[in-house]
Amino acid sequence: MTTIIDGRQLARELNAKTQQRVAQLAQRGITPGLAVIIVGTDPASSIYVRNKHKKAGQLGIRSVVRTFSPTVSQTELLAAVAEYNADPTIDGILVQSPLPAGLDERAVFDAIAPEKDVDGFHPLNTGKLFGNLPGPYPVSCTPQGIMTMLKSLHQPLAGKRAVVVGRSNIVGRPMAALLLNANLVVTVAHRYAQDLRALTKTADVLVVATGITHLIKAADVKPGAIVIDVGMDRDAQGKLTGDVDFDAVSPVAGAITPVPGGVGPMTIATLMQQTVDLCEWREQRGNN
Numbered sequence: 001m002t003t004i005i006d007g008r009q010l011a012r013e014l015n016a017k018t019q020q021r022v023a024q025l026a027q028r029g030i031t032p033g034l035a036v037i038i039v040g041t042d043p044a045s046s047i048y049v050r051n052k053h054k055k056a057g058q059l060g061i062r063s064v065v066r067t068f069s070p071t072v073s074q075t076e077l078l079a080a081v082a083e084y085n086a087d088p089t090i091d092g093i094l095v096q097s098p099l100p101a102g103l104d105e106r107a108v109f110d111a112i113a114p115e116k117d118v119d120g121f122h123p124l125n126t127g128k129l130f131g132n133l134p135g136p137y138p139v140s141c142t143p144q145g146i147m148t149m150l151k152s153l154h155q156p157l158a159g160k161r162a163v164v165v166g167r168s169n170i171v172g173r174p175m176a177a178l179l180l181n182a183n184l185v186v187t188v189a190h191r192y193a194q195d196l197r198a199l200t201k202t203a204d205v206l207v208v209a210t211g212i213t214h215l216i217k218a219a220d221v222k223p224g225a226i227v228i229d230v231g232m233d234r235d236a237q238g239k240l241t242g243d244v245d246f247d248a249v250s251p252v253a254g255a256i257t258p259v260p261g262g263v264g265p266m267t268i269a270t271l272m273q274q275t276v277d278l279c280e281w282r283e284q285r286g287n288n
């Protein structure tokens with residue numbers, strides 16, 4: 001009996017809690033604000049940005065989206081970040097990644113005020129995460145959403161063996177840190193991994209974030225493992241699918257996330273949750 005982890009349902013539950021918190025803030029005259037900066041018109045990114053904007057509206061979060069042409073200068077981008085840093089109606093700033101070649105993505109992330117860094121990409125927030133320092137601070141939304149999904153299974157995780165495939169700043173690295181902080185024994189695999197499949201086969205918790213369609217097959221998974229598929233890939237027919245061959249792997253796994261309907265909706269719900277977190281923390285600090 002394999003559990004299909006229903007990201008849409010978990011996202012609905014989380015969004016309902018976020019909506020209540022927004023309503024409580026509204027009673028004090030406060031509206032959480034999210035600013036999204038997107039450069040270029042990559043269709044996949046545009047869909048994601050549109051979904052975020054729509055969900056924010058449904059929950060009562062004020063969301064502003066600023067789209068720049070791919071020819072925007074680094075200076076213009078930094079000026080937009082500085083403007084939102086100084087804007088008291090904005091609680092969270094998200095710069096859609098990746099930026100087109102020629103722009104210095106790291107410099108843009110570093111310019112976001114750490115207390116408005118809703119993705120947790122600023123080195124101050126990443127450093128806190130990797131040091132397992134006491135919170136609160138924002139964490140990259142995709143891995144944070146995955147932790148919520150893992151907790152929903154009500155299985156003890158401490159001491160379990162986790163393998164994370166991928167080491168990006170947005171998914172793999174913060175995922176590894178969160179799992180380590182939750183006392184799992186963590187291995188991070190990447191392009192240089194020798195015998196990747198022998199590694200993944202040892203995982204009680206397997207998180208795959210590579211962007212390679214159906215990289216993980218049934219033989220690569222330990223029977224009963226929890227399999228989390230972060231991939232947003234296209235199959236030969238152009239249909240949205242994951243890094244895990246869901247049909248082949250799901251009979252082997254103990255629990256597995258589908259694509260779509262798994263990690264994606266939870267990423268958006270976590271973004272909304274963290275925007276409200278940032279707003280509440282700011283109120284507690286006295287609007288600073």
Ligand SMILES: NC(=O)C1=CN([C@@H]2O[C@H](COP(=O)(O)OP(=O)(O)OC[C@H]3O[C@@H](n4cnc5c(N)ncnc54)[C@H](OP(=O)(O)O)[C@@H]3O)[C@@H](O)[C@H]2O)C=CC1
Binds near residue numbers: 170192196232
């Ligand atoms: N659902 C969601 O909310 C989100 C989904 N995504 C999706 O997740 C996927 C990964 O995204 P992201 O982390 O940003 O991607 P990146 O391209 O930044 O990173 C991919 C990682 O996979 C590793 N990798 C590539 N090929 C192999 C291989 N053959 N064996 C082992 N490791 C390999 C790379 O290794 P190396 O470092 O050595 O190059 C790299 O660390 C994409 O499909 C993306 O669209 C991303 C963010 C959010």
Ligand SMILES: Nc1nc(=O)c2c([nH]1)NC[C@@H]1CN(c3ccc(C(=O)N[C@@H](CCC(=O)O)C(=O)O)cc3)C=[N+]21
Binds near residue numbers: 047119259
């Ligand atoms: N700074 C930054 N933060 C991010 O979190 C970030 C980013 N940049 N750049 C791009 C990736 C990608 N990403 C997705 C989130 C949700 C869905 C999502 O909602 N997916 C739906 C399906 C959507 C559809 O049907 O097309 C699902 O999986 O069910 C997809 C992709 C966040 N990212």
